[in-house]
Amino acid sequence: TLSSSSAASDVYKRQRFWQRALSGDPGVAGATLWLNGVPTTVAGVAPPGFYGESAGLAPDVFAPLEMVPQLLPGANWLQSSRNYWLWIIGRLKPGLSARDAEVMLQRVNPQPKMRLVLEPGEQGLHHLRRQFAGPLKVLMAAVGLLLLAACANVANLLLARASAREREIGIRQALGAGGARVVRQLLTESLLLSVLGGALALLVASVLSRFLVAMVSFYDRPLELQTALDWRVFTFAAALCVMTALLFGLAPALHLGRINVGRSVAAGWHGEGGATRHPAGKALVAVQVTLAAVLLAGATLLVQSLRNLRYQDPGFTTANVVTAQLTFTPSLEGIVRLKRLADPLTARLASMPGVRAAAVSTFPIISRGYQAETVSLPARPAREGERIHLNHVTAGFFETYGIPVLRGRSLAPTDTASAPKVAVINERLARQYFGGEDPIGKLVSLAPAFDPEKAWQVVGVVRNTKYHDLRQEMPPQMYIPVSQGRNPGVFVGARCGPGAIAGAELIRQALREADPSTEVESAIALAAHVEATLHQERLLARLGLLFSTLALVLAWTGVYGTMSYAVARRTREIGVRTALGATPAGIQFAVLCDALRPAAAGMLAGLPLALLAGRILRGLLYGIEPGDPTVLLLTMASTVGVAVAGAWLPARAASRVDPMAALRSE
Numbered sequence: 001t002l003s004s005s006s007a008a009s010d011v012y013k014r015q016r017f018w019q020r021a022l023s024g025d026p027g028v029a030g031a032t033l034w035l036n037g038v039p040t041t042v043a044g045v046a047p048p049g050f051y052g053e054s055a056g057l058a059p060d061v062f063a064p065l066e067m068v069p070q071l072l073p074g075a076n077w078l079q080s081s082r083n084y085w086l087w088i089i090g091r092l093k094p095g096l097s098a099r100d101a102e103v104m105l106q107r108v109n110p111q112p113k114m115r116l117v118l119e120p121g122e123q124g125l126h127h128l129r130r131q132f133a134g135p136l137k138v139l140m141a142a143v144g145l146l147l148l149a150a151c152a153n154v155a156n157l158l159l160a161r162a163s164a165r166e167r168e169i170g171i172r173q174a175l176g177a178g179g180a181r182v183v184r185q186l187l188t189e190s191l192l193l194s195v196l197g198g199a200l201a202l203l204v205a206s207v208l209s210r211f212l213v214a215m216v217s218f219y220d221r222p223l224e225l226q227t228a229l230d231w232r233v234f235t236f237a238a239a240l241c242v243m244t245a246l247l248f249g250l251a252p253a254l255h256l257g258r259i260n261v262g263r264s265v266a267a268g269w270h271g272e273g274g275a276t277r278h279p280a281g282k283a284l285v286a287v288q289v290t291l292a293a294v295l296l297a298g299a300t301l302l303v304q305s306l307r308n309l310r311y312q313d314p315g316f317t318t319a320n321v322v323t324a325q326l327t328f329t330p331s332l333e334g335i336v337r338l339k340r341l342a343d344p345l346t347a348r349l350a351s352m353p354g355v356r357a358a359a360v361s362t363f364p365i366i367s368r369g370y371q372a373e374t375v376s377l378p379a380r381p382a383r384e385g386e387r388i389h390l391n392h393v394t395a396g397f398f399e400t401y402g403i404p405v406l407r408g409r410s411l412a413p414t415d416t417a418s419a420p421k422v423a424v425i426n427e428r429l430a431r432q433y434f435g436g437e438d439p440i441g442k443l444v445s446l447a448p449a450f451d452p453e454k455a456w457q458v459v460g461v462v463r464n465t466k467y468h469d470l471r472q473e474m475p476p477q478m479y480i481p482v483s484q485g486r487n488p489g490v491f492v493g494a495r496c497g498p499g500a501i502a503g504a505e506l507i508r509q510a511l512r513e514a515d516p517s518t519e520v521e522s523a524i525a526l527a528a529h530v531e532a533t534l535h536q537e538r539l540l541a542r543l544g545l546l547f548s549t550l551a552l553v554l555a556w557t558g559v560y561g562t563m564s565y566a567v568a569r570r571t572r573e574i575g576v577r578t579a580l581g582a583t584p585a586g587i588q589f590a591v592l593c594d595a596l597r598p599a600a601a602g603m604l605a606g607l608p609l610a611l612l613a614g615r616i617l618r619g620l621l622y623g624i625e626p627g628d629p630t631v632l633l634l635t636m637a638s639t640v641g642v643a644v645a646g647a648w649l650p651a652r653a654a655s656r657v658d659p660m661a662a663l664r665s666e
Helices: 015-022 065-071 098-107 127-164 166-174 179-216 231-257 261-266 279-311 332-350 427-434 503-514 526-532 535-569 571-579 584-616 629-655 659-665
Strands: 010-013 032-035 038-045 321-326 355-361 371-373 388-393 405-408 422-426 443-445 455-462 477-481 491-496 520-525
Touching: 038 065, 127 231, 127 279, 127 535, 179 231, 279 535, 279 584, 279 629, 321 503, 321 526, 332 355, 332 491, 332 503, 355 503, 422 427, 427 455, 427 477, 455 477, 491 503, 503 520, 520 526, 535 571, 535 584, 535 629, 571 584, 571 659, 584 629
Parallel strands: 010 038, 388 477, 422 455
Antiparallel strands: 032 038, 321 491, 321 520, 355 388, 355 491, 371 388, 405 455, 422 477, 443 455
């Protein structure tokens, strides 16, 4: 293992990388591994299932912290007070509480203004957990509601089946079977049904869990999570089987355990004379409609939020734009090489047939990373906590991404390292720092207090754009030429004409001509890149639609099954009504009204619950309120439509009952 006594060049490999890159060579320990041009010695291979300190993120190589200056030269990574990437993980001594350790750390804190906070670390860092905790809780609640709807549906079917078994159970009791024994038998049948369903669910879960992880992964950063079924999953599934068996099997079992033996036996196999109508059947239909309404309202809100995110105006255009990330060694030599490459690569790419505009930048549009800077003016020092986003770009950046220049000019190829320092700012930065003044020609300094040595002259104002993600407000943004800043251009963008060949191949061709030693690490259409940032919203919307559709199907089958059974049991009554002059339309209307009463009750009960669900989902919504009237009206119309559809066929069958045949069968 790596320890304080390990050599500074010792590194550890993860097992998957060991098997993939070195074919599982057992003699890898002691071998030399080159990282960013630095020779390191392999100390060992990490055990299977070890993914590091951050869940879902699996580094291939673990290196001592002391190697950071060697692997990442050119910056003071370990001494800078702005290091946000460094996390400290420790194990408490026996008898020492986390609170006491936090107090001790605060005493030696080199920055007293910043408070050191200890968090539980037994499950690693919480980045992924924080990101997906809310959505996973929502999905768990939706699955729970769907399970309740399924239990209500099965309970309704078993209740109808119980009425048909009244004579059978009556005979059993007449032969000496007690009510408790009958209840145990029926609950055993329900448990068997539940266990079969649970086994099938585990089989499906073992397959679909991998797809679920793939759906929440970013295209260039796949998550690695253990989704294999273990004893915890099996224990939870077993407990769920018992619970669901009680939920849908208890009511029919208790009903049959309390039947009148004499009346049930005398009723005959048809059972109409001895069986009673069960108000619980219609109550279960109402429950199914209620749950379907809640799930449908939540799914509609999530789908509309996804639609709002997709079709909002982000301030840039994505049509025919391809972005690519260049391979980059974070060393002083690598930084210098990429800075020198930026302008020639932009010019070469822009001159290629089919390319309308091209640019290089430190960060792409909709970037997971950003550079926060403090800005001051000659008469306005920076304020506490005030930050802007800075991006190093080449000429053609705004034309490539379709960002209109509102005032002044764009950056030009003549804005080189030897030319006066110039910058382009967005509307929000202009409004926040200059108010109603025209910022063109004014100086801005990237320092807490104005420093002429770190000042840039504003030559243009561009439109506000989304920067970090599509939910975020448009931040104050400043763009400076790559040649005049300290950061290299790592991302290449190209706007191609409709008839151009694949933009990614154009970028690779231009890069080969400008610098054969640099390669394209990844390339993707900008539209696909932006869409990929919505993977969480897309997952919630799709699963929400799936769950709500299943709930509506369950509600439909509940209404259909209840009304079909009711019509079958009331055949003689319907025949008498028809013989006395009832019209088919009147019988249809009566059956439909009989079905709509529990459905209407369920819908009315579901509306306040749908509003509550919307408030719970508020943090996941975008551009829509939880109580949006359109969503509520759509929910009401859909649930009523499902109830009418479920009752239509039984109502039609009732209207076609032959009164003579019905009376003759009795």
